[in-house]
Amino acid sequence: MSRVTTLLPAAEDGAIPIRCVDAAGWPAVAAELPPLAAAFARAAGFEAKPGRVALLPGPDGALAGVLFGVDAAGTDPFAVGRLPEALPEGTYRLEGLPGDPALAALAWRLSGYRFGRYRERPAPKARLVVPAGVDAAEIDRIADAVASGRDLVNTPANDLGPAEIEAAARALAARFGAACTVIAGEALEQGFPLIAAVGRASPRAPRLIDLTWGDPGAPRVTLVGKGVVFDTGGLDLKPAAAMLLMKKDMAGAAVALAAAEMAMGAGLNIRLRVLIPTVENAVAGEAFRPGDVLRSRRGLTVEIGNTDAEGRLILADALSLADEEAPDLVIDFATLTGAARVALGPDLPALFTEDDGLAAQLTATGLAVHDPVWRMPLWAPYGSLLDSKVADLNNVSSGPFAGAVTAALFLRRFVSAAAAHVHLDLYGWNPATKPGRPEGGEVQTARLVYALLKARYAA
Structure with missing residues (x-):
């Protein structure tokens, strides 16, 4: 196709x-x-x-x-x-x-x-x-992985739900001899309550996909991709115009899978893990509500200030799991905030990390492979904007400013043991056709992350 x-x-x-x-x-x-x-x-x-x-x-x-x-x-x-x-x-x-x-x-x-x-x-x-x-074979491997990711983003939600993302992950795992397990049902409710809460209003069950590949003794790299197959906004319902492209709200998952396909295809010397929390944020009697207080996998309690800030909730539980094995590097990908697009536009994903050297390498690599990012600050004082009077933190800021920064600070609360953490807030879509980038779904930062991993961990 x-x-x-x-x-x-x-x-x-x-x-x-x-x-x-x-x-x-x-x-x-x-x-x-x-x-x-x-x-x-x-x-x-x-x-x-x-x-x-x-x-x-x-x-x-x-x-x-x-x-x-x-x-x-x-x-x-x-x-x-x-x-x-x-x-x-x-x-x-x-x-x-x-x-x-x-x-x-x-x-x-x-x-x-x-x-x-x-x-x-x-x-x-x-x-x-x-x-x-x-290297023609390398070009073809990269292009095929990009095409697979674009296909996922372009597929509408009626044909791409959590089960179909699971099928794509299992097919990728089978190609490269990777292990793939899926947590759903009662196990998800008990172990990953934020993922379960966001997805429980949909008839298509939420799940957490966990793919692992490579030498267990090699450097541990974990990719986490937001897999919201469609985002209505939940009870804080989006206006109609804001839902038109919400099939792409799972682009973070597509990016993670595309980057993983490139890394496994190149045989990089890493122990790769891919975590994809995938849900549909729907509206029904089972929907989570503004004002609810939910306990995360990490144990932190989260007050729901807005049900349309669901992506950071599912990522929080997945990042907590990733952090439990203290990997060398965790990178999460998400179509997370409109604030990042207001600041940087659709072509330039926002990069957040506390590691200055890693940020510099990502920025330089992005320019070199024509898959650019721009570093934004993890400005710690803005963390107070996430304060809650009834829980450990709120899922949204108490004010209208710095939305991309506060979202990144929210995620940062769920990573402490990993040696380095990178958060990439991307758009996942080409609004118009450009050379090499047809209009439609795009796996922004997948080639960048592959190039970074190749530079660090080539076999």
Whole structure:
């Protein structure tokens, strides 16, 4: 459905050259072109501006080459992702590409993604010969994992509930020989009361998915993904417009699974654990209420100030479980707050951690792999905004400010033994199509986290 192989790992005779050219280099390139091709480019009004494309004919009228305008500074390393849609069927090779050829190949591959579960959406038929020195198998592994995650986010809630997320996790575990257990029913009620409370109004039972893989003696890395398959807001009901994209409220779970697929596919030297609390925040007589006081797995009591702040509740219980084995690194992924989007927009997930070195490495890695994040402060004094008169803390702030920060501070209360904890507040959606990023579900930060783990724990 979504995995379209558009890369060729070895050079092919007859591959059509795509000449990447910037404004400064265009006069020299134009002078080198065969007369017919140069005349055609002039007649077509080609300018060597980023994103511009010109198809050049040969003497027989067949396509002989392509001109592609680029930015010499390589400002957009995914710019090549514009080409698959712009080119006719055929096999192509890149020439004169600025920037990282691996990112260019990945952008080409990611641009071929189509979500076709409900309507046929033909994929582009242009194929790219992988640039020299680029690991085609690695590109395909990353792209396939991204496609799997995008499929999950794009699937509407009527076809993707907690059971379907469980099925996806079990299928992934089976592929890589990982163990996968699921906690539900009475065991969930007793051991993970916040997850159970958030999900109990839905006819689709809540659950906690626990996947483990790798050498038990290797560094312990735990990924935790928010899996709210649909968020009505609960009794604090969202307005209709705010529910339109709530199928993507499980994007944190999709990111965790995509990052795990990349890490396991690369055989990283880690003991990987993936925890996914997955629920539907529905409205019914069983729904938890504003003003309820719930006891968490960690033992902290939480007053419910707003039932629409449910993601941090289910993450709190999952993070508590993760923390019990004192892992080397815990990373949680969640479409958690509108405040993070107001601050940073849809393209830039918010990064929270107390580890300055880790924050710097994540930021630099995100820029290097074109999967960026921006660090936000865990400003401890704002923790008082979560004070409750009847419980250990409230699940929402007492004021309108710093919503992303207070949400991160709430989660921080449930992690103490892990050597390092990272919280990523992401959007999980591309509002418009960009090179390598078709409109729709997106597993933001999955490639970043994989690159970080690969740098730290390559086998």
